[in-house]
Amino acid sequence: MSGRALSFGVMAEAYERFRPGYPVELFDVVMAYAGQPVRTALEIGAGTGKATRLLARRGVTVTATEPDAGMLAELRKHVPTSVRTEQASFEELRPGERYGLVYAAAALHWTKPAGRWSRMAALLEPGGVFASFGGPVQLADPAVREAVRAARAPFLESDDVPSPDGTPPEEDMQWPGTELQRSEWFTGVQQSVIERRLTMSARDYVGHLSTISAYLVLPPPAQEQVFSQIAQVLPETVEISADVIVHLARRRYEP
16 A cells, blocks of 8 residues: 555544544435445445444444554544454455445545456445445635645645546546446446535644645654644634545446
8 A cells, every 4th residue: 555545543543533524314325325224344444433433333233444553443442342343455355254335434545446346346245335435624715725725835736635547526427436337346336425514623624634644744844834834824713515425336246
């Protein structure tokens, strides 16, 4: 995995504190698509378990996988004891048990493209559901957003994770839906958005930025400088757009 992909463990506690969790509506969207009770699920790149607990607390038996030991240790503090954990990247998982749901919460872009969907299909029961969800946390006020961009510019041109397959942001279907539509292993691809607006203090917003991989890979002195510059242009509280973009697909019974 890339350095950016494995940069989170040192900030596991901050990741848990400052990253928004997932709304109950997400669980409802996934279950409605499944069309029947989902009893077992495998999570890819579980982080500190924000999505893990959403499913586990609603009766799904979750196996949470995560390559970073620090993130996995933080996850274990917050999830029900019914959750099984495994320190492994997606590529290190071996076919064996199959699940009714395999999902990734803001983690799929860290997986390798080669063999991604055949490997995913091998982890799913025929007819099982794949789900990917997440989305950028963005400042809702354009003026504040521009001030932060200018403060960040000497250190980073952008803190976004670009679309892995280069799909332009104006396209109706976004990644990974684009790849799923081309995969022989999956059908019934759907994309939906759960709109969400949150308010946080300027300090917490900077804390959130401290968990973003683009900042984590900067040298420590540059991190301190960029966060100081950003803090100076923020109002006391900020409104953020934290929409959850959901992609769903079903494993074909035959490829």
